[in-house]
Amino acid sequence: MDDRYVILVGRWVVLTLGVFWSAFPIFMVVSSSFKTHLDIFAVPPKFIFQPTFDNYVLLFREWPQFLDGLVNSMIITVGATVLTAITSLLAGYAYSRFHSRLLTLSAFFMILVRMLPPIVVTIPLFPAVNAMGLSDTHAILILLYAAFFVSLATWILKTFIDQIPRELEEAAEVEGSSVWQRLVRVVLPLSVHGMVAACVFVVVFAWNEYVFALIFTSNEAKTAPLILAEISGAIEGVQWGILFAAASVQLLPILAFVLLVQKFIVTGITAGAVKG
Amino acid sequence: MMFEDRKWLPIILISPVNALLALLIALPSVYIIWLSLNQSTFGSETTFVGLANYAQIFSDPIFWRSTINTFIVVNVVVYTELALALPLALALNTDFVGKGLVFSILIAPYAVTEVSAVVMWRYLFETDIGMFNMLLQSFAGFQLNWVRNPAHGLTLISILSIWIHLPFTLIILYSAISTVPVDMKNAARVEGATEWQVFRTVTMRFIMPAVLVALMFRYIFATRLFAEAWLLTEGGPARLTEVLGIYLYRAAFRYHDFGAAAATGLAMQMLSLLVASFYLYQLYKRMQADG
Numbered sequence: 001m002d003d004r005y006v007i008l009v010g011r012w013v014v015l016t017l018g019v020f021w022s023a024f025p026i027f028m029v030v031s032s033s034f035k036t037h038l039d040i041f042a043v044p045p046k047f048i049f050q051p052t053f054d055n056y057v058l059l060f061r062e063w064p065q066f067l068d069g070l071v072n073s074m075i076i077t078v079g080a081t082v083l084t085a086i087t088s089l090l091a092g093y094a095y096s097r098f099h100s101r102l103l104t105l106s107a108f109f110m111i112l113v114r115m116l117p118p119i120v121v122t123i124p125l126f127p128a129v130n131a132m133g134l135s136d137t138h139a140i141l142i143l144l145y146a147a148f149f150v151s152l153a154t155w156i157l158k159t160f161i162d163q164i165p166r167e168l169e170e171a172a173e174v175e176g177s178s179v180w181q182r183l184v185r186v187v188l189p190l191s192v193h194g195m196v197a198a199c200v201f202v203v204v205f206a207w208n209e210y211v212f213a214l215i216f217t218s219n220e221a222k223t224a225p226l227i228l229a230e231i232s233g234a235i236e237g238v239q240w241g242i243l244f245a246a247a248s249v250q251l252l253p254i255l256a257f258v259l260l261v262q263k264f265i266v267t268g269i270t271a272g273a274v275k276g
Numbered sequence: 277m278m279f280e281d282r283k284w285l286p287i288i289l290i291s292p293v294n295a296l297l298a299l300l301i302a303l304p305s306v307y308i309i310w311l312s313l314n315q316s317t318f319g320s321e322t323t324f325v326g327l328a329n330y331a332q333i334f335s336d337p338i339f340w341r342s343t344i345n346t347f348i349v350v351n352v353v354v355y356t357e358l359a360l361a362l363p364l365a366l367a368l369n370t371d372f373v374g375k376g377l378v379f380s381i382l383i384a385p386y387a388v389t390e391v392s393a394v395v396m397w398r399y400l401f402e403t404d405i406g407m408f409n410m411l412l413q414s415f416a417g418f419q420l421n422w423v424r425n426p427a428h429g430l431t432l433i434s435i436l437s438i439w440i441h442l443p444f445t446l447i448i449l450y451s452a453i454s455t456v457p458v459d460m461k462n463a464a465r466v467e468g469a470t471e472w473q474v475f476r477t478v479t480m481r482f483i484m485p486a487v488l489v490a491l492m493f494r495y496i497f498a499t500r501l502f503a504e505a506w507l508l509t510e511g512g513p514a515r516l517t518e519v520l521g522i523y524l525y526r527a528a529f530r531y532h533d534f535g536a537a538a539a540t541g542l543a544m545q546m547l548s549l550l551v552a553s554f555y556l557y558q559l560y561k562r563m564q565a566d567g
Contacts, residue, residue: 006471010367011366011370014363014364014367015367015378018367018378018382019378019381022381022383022384022442022443023381025393025397025399025400026396028399028400028407029392029395032399041405045407086292087293087296090290090292091292091293093289094286094290095290097286098285098286102287103286103290104564106290108556108559108560109302110294110297111559113297113301113302115496115548115549115552116302116305116545117499117521117545117548119500119521119525119541120305120308120541120542120544120545121300121301121305122528123304123308123534123537123538124303124307124308125300143300146296147296147299147300147301150296150297151293151297154293204386208388210390210391210503210507211502215529225389225390225391226391229391229507232391232394232507243395244395244399247391247392250389251388251389254387255387257387258383258384258387259387262383265447269444269447269448270447270451
């Protein structure tokens, strides 16, 4: 047996197991959301069955707040993404085009801060957020989600802006445009890919986040993962179908998004890991 | 005018990002030190108590149990991920039909919220009816009794955690492996090296920095473990599957003992910074050199 044969078989085995490991739990929950409660725990498991939408109908009838949760998640995700994109573009531009001791220090500060565990900041923030009337608002989650992703986003954007030739900006400068005009007219259009790479992570995080939402929302601003956890906690016996329907509704849009932008995720994680 | 522009402009540009970081992360993280020396409810009306909070948590067996649980789960999770991601990354390092699809499926768990991941794995391991528990029962004669048995609970928490975070490790290793020069591997082959020798002497040496960075990031992120464990067992039974994140959350938001929570938080911070210190030091030196 030569090496090439062993490698070929090994590769096939490893990838098959990997695909099964990653896909099976997702597949089971999404497919079971279309099963009747009798089929959900059928032994042996049913892979071919008559699909039903009953679980989805029941979900929105019994848990109308899940829809509110989805709307809140949408608002917060868009808000956190826009805030991250704008602030990181400005900072990424500064770190790319200017150099000084102060900038180096603040770049290091950005990376250092990223190492701190998020749950710890909830302790001092909790009373402060209450005092400012920000508890249970979209705003506090938008601010927090952006805060935890601006350093990665800034770093990714800096690497992209580094590749935009300064000559393009200098030409605009000669024509008498201000730095803000150059940012909007020259840098922004050329760093669209960088913006996507910088923002995918905050999109996924904001849509899926649980801990901050648990601590800082109680009613009005509850996000979809939080309602999902409530449905999960309230499940009695035969209600698994509703839970699966809710999990599928929450998952499918973000899964589609992740698969669509997977190239940017690879670029971003690599850039972020190498440079911080 | 131009000079003023050059001087103040970068500071104006970086200030929104730095304000977010300072107000929401850095200042609260430092303020924890003060809070940990005080007794307070909901973090206000503080009374200075010196090191009493530390004495309290260090003499609490549940704190140590949480620390040990965190230590075990983090190490199991981080090294299992590495052991799974490395062969996958190697297997992906070639062109074949359907590679894009395979890669998409492998990173799909990255899109899943911890809440749904708990739902998925509970479904598979539900006592007496979950598919994987039924398979375990018929092939090994036992079930993963994660509700009642703390060791089984921690096992399922680890499995969940590995499942969610494997894509991150895989992506870092895959990127690193794809940058190993084919020339170097071929040169080794020409000199008669077996594939195993090529892997050990060329590939492994080349990707070692990436492996270390992946390990460090995963150590730091894994130490934050909260949602998976909280949603699966809430630290039960009898607080035996608690991890540091849960210990902190309970102290702060269930018992309203913000001093003890802050002391725990500071311990978690120190742990993360300790793991990151070597990386941060290297990075600082390089940034100084770059100017």
